Amino acid sequence: MYEISLHPVSDAVRKHALIDNDAYLRLYQQSIEQPELFWGEQATSFLTWFKPWDQVHRSDLKKGEAEWFKGGKLNVSYNCIDRHLEQRREQVAIIWEGDNPAESAQVTYGKLHQHVCRLANVLKARGVKKGDRVCIYMPMVPEAAYAMLACSRIGAVHSVVFGGFSPDALRDRILDADCRTVITADEGVRGGKYVPLKKNVDKALKDCPNVSTVVVVERTQGEVEWVEGRDLWYHQALQGASDDCPPEWMDAEDPLFILYTSGSTGKPKGVLHTTGGYLLGAAMTHKYVFDYHEGEVYWCTADVGWVTGHSYIVYGPLANAATTLMFEGVPNYPDASRFWQVIDKHQVNIFYTAPTAIRALMREGEDPVKKTSRSSLRLLGSVGEPINPEAWEWYYNVVGDRRCPIVDTWWQTETGSILITPLPGATSLKPGSATRPFFGVQPVLLDDKGKEIDGAGSGVLAIKASWPSQIRSIYGDHKRMVDTYFAAYPGYYFTGDGARRDEDGYYWITGRVDDVINVSGHRIGTAEVESALVLHDAVAEAAVVGYPHDLKGQGIYAFVTPMKGLEPSDELKKELLALVSKEIGSFAKPELIQWAPGLPKTRSGKIMRRILRKIACNELDNLGDTSTLADPSVVQNLIDKRLNQ
Numbered sequence: 276m277y278e279i280s281l282h283p284v285s286d287a288v289r290k291h292a293l294i295d296n297d298a299y300l301r302l303y304q305q306s307i308e309q310p311e312l313f314w315g316e317q318a319t320s321f322l323t324w325f326k327p328w329d330q331v332h333r334s335d336l337k338k339g340e341a342e343w344f345k346g347g348k349l350n351v352s353y354n355c356i357d358r359h360l361e362q363r364r365e366q367v368a369i370i371w372e373g374d375n376p377a378e379s380a381q382v383t384y385g386k387l388h389q390h391v392c393r394l395a396n397v398l399k400a401r402g403v404k405k406g407d408r409v410c411i412y413m414p415m416v417p418e419a420a421y422a423m424l425a426c427s428r429i430g431a432v433h434s435v436v437f438g439g440f441s442p443d444a445l446r447d448r449i450l451d452a453d454c455r456t457v458i459t460a461d462e463g464v465r466g467g468k469y470v471p472l473k474k475n476v477d478k479a480l481k482d483c484p485n486v487s488t489v490v491v492v493e494r495t496q497g498e499v500e501w502v503e504g505r506d507l508w509y510h511q512a513l514q515g516a517s518d519d520c521p522p523e524w525m526d527a528e529d530p531l532f533i534l535y536t537s538g539s540t541g542k543p544k545g546v547l548h549t550t551g552g553y554l555l556g557a558a559m560t561h562k563y564v565f566d567y568h569e570g571e572v573y574w575c576t577a578d579v580g581w582v583t584g585h586s587y588i589v590y591g592p593l594a595n596a597a598t599t600l601m602f603e604g605v606p607n608y609p610d611a612s613r614f615w616q617v618i619d620k621h622q623v624n625i626f627y628t629a630p631t632a633i634r635a636l637m638r639e640g641e642d643p644v645k646k647t648s649r650s651s652l653r654l655l656g657s658v659g660e661p662i663n664p665e666a667w668e669w670y671y672n673v674v675g676d677r678r679c680p681i682v683d684t685w686w687q688t689e690t691g692s693i694l695i696t697p698l699p700g701a702t703s704l705k706p707g708s709a710t711r712p713f714f715g716v717q718p719v720l721l722d723d724k725g726k727e728i729d730g731a732g733s734g735v736l737a738i739k740a741s742w743p744s745q746i747r748s749i750y751g752d753h754k755r756m757v758d759t760y761f762a763a764y765p766g767y768y769f770t771g772d773g774a775r776r777d778e779d780g781y782y783w784i785t786g787r788v789d790d791v792i793n794v795s796g797h798r799i800g801t802a803e804v805e806s807a808l809v810l811h812d813a814v815a816e817a818a819v820v821g822y823p824h825d826l827k828g829q830g831i832y833a834f835v836t837p838m839k840g841l842e843p844s845d846e847l848k849k850e851l852l853a854l855v856s857k858e859i860g861s862f863a864k865p866e867l868i869q870w871a872p873g874l875p876k877t878r879s880g881k882i883m884r885r886i887l888r889k890i891a892c893n894e895l896d897n898l899g900d901t902s903t904l905a906d907p908s909v910v911q912n913l914i915d916k917r918l919n920q
């Protein structure tokens with residue numbers, strides 16, 4: 276058994292930090308006992324409002340209802356740019372580091388303002404209005420942030436789709452949100468490879484007749500096809516646009532963005548976030564969790580296509596007038612030293628990445644790290660999946676030279692901002708634990724009857740009271756949101772994660788309790804992969820589960836039943852992988868495909884995934900209750916032929 280070490284807050288870190296343990300305890304208590312007072316003060320101190328709110332907060336979790344700062348008027352791009360201009364026009368807002376180490380750029384707050392206003396005016400000229408949805412399908416270039424901010428400036432609702440999604444997946448998301456405008460680039464560049472973004476958009480739009488505008492950023496000058504009247508080059512369109520674009524006054528509860536994420540069942544859900552509460556959550560956590568001090572360089576390695584990129588590359592840091600680094604590339608290109616070289620090159624102070632990247636780099640040994648200085652680093656962060664203690668210690672000892680605290684931050688697309696996390700000046704660290712709740716957050720563990728567990732114990736992780744950046748709806752299907760998150764345990768927000776609480780009240784996230792798999796920090800619904808697999812004519816049935824994977828955290832294990840009389844082959848396997856790439860994206864391809872003459876089912880025909888999970892994880896000692904199996908012999912066959920031994 277791995278012995279967990281305790282890492283108390285060092286004097287140096289505490290002295291420098293914005294919040295020490297006394298302050299944490301005091302503020303946490305206030306946030307729970309006097310939420311109106313606490314959040315009212317925070318909203319005033321973090322954000323600039325055109326008009327004050329009528330009421331700080333109103334919620335009814337039983338109905339999934341939450342409102343924060345209703346009646347208050349503000350604009351997100353104004354808060355992220357304009358209000359900083361007087362003092363910081365020349366300060367760098369975004370440092371861009373290209374895939375190619377020879378390419379980088381700096382964007383000042385003044386330049387950011389100009390780009391965002393011009394693009395906002397271009398969108399307006401194309402008829403985009405408040406409330407309209409705009410799809411953003413972009414590589415990691417500053418224009419992705421300009422696009423998000425330009426939408427927020429005019430009150431349009433952006434839906435960023437990760438550049439790794441296939442044309443089919445992009446089409447589904449464009450149609451679901453009825454986007455009429457798409458912002459993209461000719462091609463993306465990652466690890467020296469080109470990603471045909473415009474080509475993908477063209478394919479997707481064959482089935483999206485409502486899209487009337489495609490704005491194309493020129494990134495590689497690769498060849499693209501052009502639809503006259505619909506397509507316009509970003510650089511040409513901006514040339515003629517005015518720098519002046521007054522920000523739209525948005526209600527705190529007006530939608531800010533939609534972001535698709537995977538759930539247990541069915542198609543991806545368009546998680547909807549609103550303006551005031553979301554921005555407050557992003558800004559406040561960015562400042563306190565990363566202990567952000569003026570003038571520091573902050574780097575989050577996520578992609579803007581995921582929620583981490585929204586809250587912690589763009590909105591949180593910019594709302595706090597930070598300098599945020601945006602990286603186009605991948606951790607191991609040109610070599611495994613890249614992250615650490617970028618840290619030295621741009622003198623990064625705060626570094627936030629995912630355990631999967633740490634594990635991959637750990638495999639390369641210490642040399643690629645040790646040949647860099649990393650002396651600018653002060654704080655490290657982790658997000659997206661549980662970090663195993665070994666990876667934590669390596670991150671701490673080797674990358675951070677035992678000097679930098681690690682904030683292991685637990686949160687979700689639906690939570691909008693970090694909910695459980697250490698604060699560097701306040702919290703003693705235990706490797707692998709996300710530790711304690713952020714201000715205003717009341718986590719609880721529920722047993723299988725839905726009762727709260729007191730003290731140390733394990734259960735399903737739920738949240739007891741509303742917080743400002745909470746999900747407000749699933750776009751186009753509000754009932755689904757209520758059913759998914761608020762129906763299972765009335766009065767609570769259900770996270771879908773399991774967790775353990777130790778004697779010190781620290782939380783240890785144990786992973787999803789539903790049919791969501793977390794592959795390299797990418798959330799993938801088993802149902803989505805199954806639907807892709809069964810599209811193949813040769814497939815009768817498919818069931819997909821996760822299994823532990825050394826590098827990726829979890830891998831995808833698919834049990835596939837071919838059509839009767841059909842001989843499965845490696846060729847068919849390849850076709851199935853290609854099909855998943857086409858339907859979702861190559862990041863969702865199963866690592867293992869096992870041919871299954873039959874799947875374990877109950878007598879009523881329900882697939883018993885619990886058993887498949889055990890087989891995939893090679894946990895055969897305790898398969899659980901198998902008495903309801905319609906045909907027990909099916910299980911033995913799958914065990915005998917299992918691929919993960």
Ligand code: WTA
Pocket residue numbers: 536581582583657658659660661662683684685686687688689709770771772784786787793796797798
């Ligand atoms: C998992 C990413 C353990 C968890 C921000 C959650 C984590 C899902 C952590 C959300 C962490 C995220 N420790 N597990 N620090 N952070 N998770 O929506 O299972 O892409 O439910 O948001 O990632 O993934 P999502």
